[in-house]
Amino acid sequence: MAGGSLVPAGVAKERAEEYQGRVTPYVIIACLVAAIGGSIFGYDLGISGGVASMDDFLHRFFYTVYKNEKHAHENNYCKYNNEGLAAFTSSLYLAGLVASLLASPVTRKCGRKRSIIYGGISFLIGAALNAGAINLAMLLLGRIMLGVGIGFGNQAVPLYLSEMAPAHLRGGLNMMFQLATTLGIFSANMINYGTNKIHPWGWRLSLGLAAAPACLMTVGGLLLPETPNSLIERGLEEEGRKVLEKIRGTPNVSAEFEDMVEASKLANSIKHPFRDILKKRNRPQLVMAIFMPMFQILTGINSILFYAPVLFRSMGFKGNAPLYSSALTGAVLASSTLVSMATVDRWGRRFLLIGGGIQMITCQTIVAIILGLKFGNNKELSKGFSVLVVVVMCLFVVAFGWSWGPLGWTVPSEIFPLETRSAGQSITVAVNLLFTFIIAQSFLGLLCAFKFGIFLFFAGWITVMTIFVYIFLPETKGVPIEEMILLWQKHWFWKKIVSENPEVEKNDE
Template sequence: MAGGSLAPIGVVKERAELYQGRVTLHVLIACMVAAVGGSIFGYDIGISGGVTSMNGFLQKFFHSVYIKKQHAHENNYCKYDNQGLAAFTSSLYLAGLVASLVASPITREYGRRASIICGGISFLIGATLNAAAVNIAMLLLGRIMLGVGIGFGNQAVPLYLSEMSPSHLRGGLNMMFQLATTLGIFTANMVNYGTQKLEPWGWRLSLGLAAIPAFLMTVGGFCLPETPNSLIERGSKERGRKVLVRIRGTDNVDAEFQDMVDASELANAIKHPFRNILEKRNRPQLVMAICMPAFQILTGINSILFYAPVLFQSMGFGRNAAFYSSALTGGVLAGSTFISIATVDKLGRRVLLISGGIQMIICQVIVAIILGLKFGENQELSKSYSILVVIVICLFVLAFGWSWGPLGWTVPSEIFPLETRSAGQSITVAVNLLFTFIIAQCFLAMLCHFKFGIFLFFAAWITVMTLFVFVFLPETKGVPIEEMIFLWRKHWFWKRIVPEYPQVDENETI
């Protein structure tokens, strides 16, 4: 400590019971517009897998994969195993990882809207480059620009939603991001279903239509109000209070406003949030920012969504049947998000995460057994077993859609104090995209070598993450975002680590 004195210590009093307000039209419109940012992420997830199985796309950019795909006696599990093809998908997520870290200071210094707008513009440029791609270099450049857009969008949008929402409905409103993501996936699957018939140029239309959600995100960013938390943190207290009054629908916002002011004083005392987030008092949030997004990807969901057409074709489904099945899984995922929106603020986060985890484990094991017993290297599944596999995968997607899908974003976005919130969200997005990159790059090779064991691999990870939630994650339902610190002080494990009162060394303010 510098001379034994301390800087501001943030929120020190629980005032949640004094919060006033309701869900206003202003909040609903702002959250719906902001959530469009999730659609760019979902559209790319859905579109990539379909495009990489289109003959016209493979012939132009990955001819060796096209030849292997046509080989009648090729190993079913290995026909798409190509690191160049995997790099087309995964390069975006590496770019997004870097962009999410760059987005943190922009989000903090210039507001959440600034990062949303930057993300929309970058994604729009990437979509244009991909649709006009004439060589692999141009294609990869477009993917990098898409990744930058996703990095900025995923960093800012969940924060925006959490800060705008009233605490008693924060979970449901925050999940509009996941809803937009799932609708983007479903839309992409339906687009692929139509464009795969437009050989050899249908892939251009699939990739180019990404410009639509990017345009909506960009325009929406200009129209959105800034969050009161961000305005207060950047010194505009009066504007912040006016926005808070408008979105809560009442003049009686003193308690919530004071929590924001207290939090902003500590936030402004912190000049190095990434360094500060490593402090012992921020250990629980840091652990969650790393584990929650990593576990979300280790469910195996992105592998199924990326490569649904590829996966189903590998199992012997016909070309049209594969696209139809992947469109079905996309529809199930979108529908299941409504279950989470309706229940998350009633049942809580832990119940959904644990129940979803158990159902996903069962589904992964069943698929592994079916493929292990009934699917060889040069044979196709029978019609009855093919239908059963699709049903079980849909049940898996259903469970993910009400649990780890939305909550993998919601929980990290709501647990950080204001002074490390942008940095924490950047870490969350970076970890998510890092693991997305790793799984996307490795999945086709893992499918080739592990065969049906790939599903057991993911089942084992889901078991680990379900136990993690049961032991280490406190229930955040209904807790005001600026009072999350009190949760860690009461938790049986984290209270041993988090000090009773937060203290900031004055050296940190330099």
């Protein structure tokens, strides 16, 4: 087995100090192009909630919701509670969940680049179906194709960024994915603001313009180089070394190349990565692949982002105010991601996750108190309290934007050894989309049942995840991706679980 018998997987020793190279324009451009894949996810998050609050769209596809919206004395928290409307939003995420698992063998055997291209094409088809939607069945089919695109894109892009980036800047470059996501959200919010004034087909334009990021993702994917890790894993060592030299700007890449070669030898000996990921030596990474994306969704951020117009309208905001408010939160999210990109490789992952968690708990609690005291059936928030709610929600979004938003993707994408990396990322995406589906499908019902307590519900989860990070997540800042496996042996808790001798573990199974 490559790497000897004294390490859990892949590499024989720590060579990080021997790594050479610099940040080249080539790697920056490659990461920028690849990160466009995040924009399709963001665009859908932003566009769905806005379209779901447009009267023309509701009148055509969800007439019951349209009528309830017009009832002046309807329960403010329950007027949008409709399973069909929830299915419009959440069907995409269920399709994405399945697609992300199918994307794992494609990403491993055919490369990260191929999955990015497939994702872009599928999302483009979904955009076309949604724009020409003449009935609910066609609309849902389009949503499913969008979901397939997101499943492939979210599976491949974070891996691509983590493998291309040098270790000391991996966090910041990986967060380009989240930055593209937030810019997609903001763009969608601004488009919704404009198309809401176009009657009766503005909603078609909103849905159809999803073709723009899909085209960028597809064309960008065709132009991208493959990652050296993927090339070496597929036996193209000479080509992989050439790409590595080009992205590092030096021919002196022997140490990093040797790590990749040793990791690839073990990767190629693993025929069933989903089975291998269940082994004891991979337990810490598996736990993170499940809990990090789950916790990211249980912050409640997706509910605020794709139901923002519905949420603000439920609170009594009139006219275009819901779209104004959601556009503001989208802009705040995009700008706060820049803060995380600038600090993550200096302050570390743990600091941002814990600090962001504390800020989000505070904001959710404040919103719950305001709504509990000042808002209810047949009541609307005063102008002053409405402004305060928007301000506090923006502070919540800021906290998410520099913590769990980008790091919920960054941490899982950088911790797996090569042999289980594609499978691990598929699990991350699948869990993310599963909980996105659950929250999307249940949020309107939870809002109706819990009322202002929905914000305390999410605050409770954020408390749990903040404690989880403090106890179980080691700092991954600056650790080379192929040597990440060695980190778990040094952690006070995981070193009790991770076997230091894979041969012994193999014989014991």
